[in-house]
Amino acid sequence: MSAPTARVRLRSLRPVSLALLLVSATYLGFLSGVPDGFGPLLAAAAIAVAAALRMSSRNRVAAYAPVPALAALALEAIPAPVGLGTELVAGLAGLAFLVWLADDPSRPARGSVRSLPTVTVPALALGIAWSSALLLPAGAVPLGVAGGLLALTLAAVALLVGRPTAFDREEA
Amino acid sequence: MSDPRSRPLRWRPLAPFLLSTGAALLLAAVLTRNPTPLFLALPLLLAPVAAGLAGPRSSPPVRIDLSVEGAAAEVRLRGAVVPEPGVDARDLVVELERPPSLVGDPAQFDYSPSQIRFAANWTAPEPTITEVTVPTVLWRDPMGIVERETVSSASPVVVSRYPPELLRIGAVRLERTTPLPGETHSRRVGESGEFHGIRPARPDDPPRQINWRATARAGRPLANEYDLDKTGDLLILLDARPTPLGRAVDERLFSVARAAAVGLSDSFLRVKSRVGVGVFGEFLDVVPLSTGRTQRIRIEMALKRAHLSSVSAPAERCAVSARRHFPPGLTTVVFSSLADDSSEDLSPYLRRRGFPAVVLSPSPLPLIAAASQLTGADEELASRIARLVRRDRIARAWQESPTIDWDDYWSLGKFVEFVRRPRVRRA
Numbered sequence: 025m026s027a028p029t030a031r032v033r034l035r036s037l038r039p040v041s042l043a044l045l046l047v048s049a050t051y052l053g054f055l056s057g058v059p060d061g062f063g064p065l066l067a068a069a070a071i072a073v074a075a076a077l078r079m080s081s082r083n084r085v086a087a088y089a090p091v092p093a094l095a096a097l098a099l100e101a102i103p104a105p106v107g108l109g110t111e112l113v114a115g116l117a118g119l120a121f122l123v124w125l126a127d128d129p130s131r132p133a134r135g136s137v138r139s140l141p142t143v144t145v146p147a148l149a150l151g152i153a154w155s156s157a158l159l160l161p162a163g164a165v166p167l168g169v170a171g172g173l174l175a176l177t178l179a180a181v182a183l184l185v186g187r188p189t190a191f192d193r194e195e196a
Numbered sequence: 197m198s199d200p201r202s203r204p205l206r207w208r209p210l211a212p213f214l215l216s217t218g219a220a221l222l223l224a225a226v227l228t229r230n231p232t233p234l235f236l237a238l239p240l241l242l243a244p245v246a247a248g249l250a251g252p253r254s255s256p257p258v259r260i261d262l263s264v265e266g267a268a269a270e271v272r273l274r275g276a277v278v279p280e281p282g283v284d285a286r287d288l289v290v291e292l293e294r295p296p297s298l299v300g301d302p303a304q305f306d307y308s309p310s311q312i313r314f315a316a317n318w319t320a321p322e323p324t325i326t327e328v329t330v331p332t333v334l335w336r337d338p339m340g341i342v343e344r345e346t347v348s349s350a351s352p353v354v355v356s357r358y359p360p361e362l363l364r365i366g367a368v369r370l371e372r373t374t375p376l377p378g379e380t381h382s383r384r385v386g387e388s389g390e391f392h393g394i395r396p397a398r399p400d401d402p403p404r405q406i407n408w409r410a411t412a413r414a415g416r417p418l419a420n421e422y423d424l425d426k427t428g429d430l431l432i433l434l435d436a437r438p439t440p441l442g443r444a445v446d447e448r449l450f451s452v453a454r455a456a457a458v459g460l461s462d463s464f465l466r467v468k469s470r471v472g473v474g475v476f477g478e479f480l481d482v483v484p485l486s487t488g489r490t491q492r493i494r495i496e497m498a499l500k501r502a503h504l505s506s507v508s509a510p511a512e513r514c515a516v517s518a519r520r521h522f523p524p525g526l527t528t529v530v531f532s533s534l535a536d537d538s539s540e541d542l543s544p545y546l547r548r549r550g551f552p553a554v555v556l557s558p559s560p561l562p563l564i565a566a567a568s569q570l571t572g573a574d575e576e577l578a579s580r581i582a583r584l585v586r587r588d589r590i591a592r593a594w595q596e597s598p599t600i601d602w603d604d605y606w607s608l609g610k611f612v613e614f615v616r617r618p619r620v621r622r623a
Contacts, residue, residue, distance in 0.1 A: 087209070090213070091213075094213075094214075094217055097236060098217060098221055098224075101221065101233045101235075101236040102221075102224050102230070102232075102233050104232040104233075105230075105232075106230055106231065106232065107232075110232050111231055111232050111234075112235070114232045114233070114235040114236040115235040115236065115238060115239065117236060118235070118237075118238065118240055119239050121239070121240075122239055122339060125210070125339040126338040128338070128339075131286070131289075131338070131340075132286035132307040134286075135286075135338040135339075138284060138286065138287065138338045139338035139339055141250045142243065142246045142247045142338070142339060143243075143246075145242055145246035145249070145250075146238060146242040146243055146246060149238055149239075150239060153234075153238060157231065180245075181215045181219060181241075
């Protein structure tokens with residue numbers, strides 16, 4: 025690889041969103057209950073693999089880049105101990121993952137800026153959920169709420185995947 | 197022209213991946229009674245919904261400009277996609293398909309917030325007539341979760357590349373012209389040349405060009421036609437029957453012949469000759485004799501649509517059919533590969549029906565040599581034998597009508613030289 029090509033490849037990493045994802049995922053790995061400090065290592069390795077896949081010139085390979093990143097986040101979130109800080113970091117890692125997705129090197133630059141209207145919706149929902157968990161009294165209720173949310177989500181997923189035209193607006 | 201109706205929103209593979217991961221995390225949160233996976237799941241579950249809501253709610257209209265430049269083998273495609281205000285051009289994805297008969301690198305795109313410019317430099321390895329389809333333009337959210345096809349009213353661009361010598365062939369004075377009903381040879385010179393004949397009047401004919409006496413006799417409007425408007429008539433006939441060379445070679449030879457036919461008709465139509473086209477596969481498909489810009493488009497469309505027949509029909513059928521559609525005495529150029537005995541029969545039958553034919557035969561030898569797996573002395577021997585067989589076929593075809601062996605597809609110098617020097621032709 026020649027020097028100019030290497031520079032282009034490095035630029036195509038879009039370092040800001042990658043750093044955001046790396047920091048949040050590593051910190052989630054640190055907070056998760058994975059023993060022997062293996063959590064941050066797993067997160068860093070997964071993000072490195074994801075970035076390498078994204079830099080591939082083959083579109084088919086690059087399409088699989090989100091898989092290792094999201095798998096690492098999920099593996100860290102499931103065994104993580106209950107705690108408001110951990111929950112907030114998990115949510116932020118999810119948002120950082122979305123911003124990283126928007127910074128696709130195969131598309132025009134500043135994708136993360138253009139994706140702000142889309143990212144704002146989950147960010148607001150996350151804020152409301154976290155502040156509710158912080159301020160409302162705890163008890164057996166959250167489990168029931170989570171169960172209800174699960175049923176609602178599955179129904180919404182089935183509906184949306186089956187009918188994407190639900191977003192269409194009728195022509196005037 | 198693309199369909200102006202609105203297209204539905206489509207999920208991309210990332211959407212089900214995010215939704216299923218989110219649902220799995222939600223399930224894990226319930227099973228482990230741990231809210232942390234729930235917080236990770238929340239952005240993943242909401243992102244597809246938000247992406248669908250943040251994008252345009254119906255197909256955004258875009259303007260697509262497409263143009264083709266270059267000459268001979270060079271094909272330079274230039275274009276721009278301009279969305280309506282309110283849609284960021286950087287959120288659009290342009291999918292441009294290269295026609296199979298052209299080679300070259302993928303197109304280069306230059307994005308700005310208001311438009312996308314693209315350029316492609318392709319090459320035509322052989323003469324060709326092909327169509328560059330209108331690129332598909334998709335609106336895709338920056339995360340690549342959802343997409344929606346845009347609507348545009350652009351039309352595909354036709355690329356025709358043929359040997360440059362054909363541009364000069366129109367200057368050849370065709371020896372035979374079709375006598376029209378009522379034609380009288382006269383030395384009277386009209387406003388636009390020597391009187392040629394009488395034809396049905398067109399709405400745009402000036403009153404001075406209307407032949408009032410002939411109109412009164414015939415009871416329908418007839419107009420004079422002058423030699424400057426009409427230098428002669430030409431029939432281009434393409435043999436689209438299969439040969440023992442195989443489908444792939446036949447297709448390529450037919451493609452070369454189609455491109456040359458477009459060049460030939462273009463050149464003669466430019467000097468206001470009347471040109472007709474026939475494509476003989478199982479039956480004869482014709483474009484009747486006519487002239488003008490409309491005829492050029494008619495011929496181009498017909499040749500673009502023309503395809504190789506899967507059934508071989510007797511040559512006599514072509515001659516009988518040609519006699520039904522065209523008057524005898526037309527100068528006829530036959531494109532035939534002369535790869536088998538049946539293709540050699542075409543010109544004798546045409547000749548018997550009154551069509552003096554010149555055969556222009558695209559040689560299959562360059563294609564066969566390129567695909568050959570032989571090497572060294574074997575290749576040399578096979579090539580010599582193939583050349584001898586070809587020479588024998590051309591010599592036999594010459595006994596019936598003048599035949600030009602066309603082995604360099606980007607040069608028709610031999611053919612142009614032949615038709616420009618009638619003395620040599622008679623000899």
